[in-house]
Amino acid sequence: MAKKLNCWEFMKCGRGPNGNKVPELGLCPSASNQDADSINDGTNGGRICWAIAGSFCQGHIEGTFARKIPSCMVCEFYDHVLKEEGKSVFHLTKRMTLEE
Secondary structure: OOOOOOHHHHHOOOOOOOOOOHHHHOOOHHHHOHHHOOHHHOOOOOOOHHHOOOOEEOOEEOOOHHHHHHHHOOOHHHHHHHHHHOOHHHHHHHHHHHOO
16 A cells, blocks of 8 residues: 655645755644644644644645635645545544644
């Protein structure tokens, strides 16, 4: 089975662990959120980034789940994870956002 990519690997944003943009922009909250570790077989919040407040998307920092979900719904990575994980993504998203 092929390794499932985390958002920073798929999007090549440079804000994941050891990313080239971390010194300048900081580590993305998706990469550091240990509460989401292993969800959808990801590292930290790397495969549920849409539920992580403050993640770096489309070149800028996004806010809360409610504010960012419209842009996430059209994100190439969100679609990628949805195809890999199926309906379980929605259950996990609900659980993550209730914990905020």
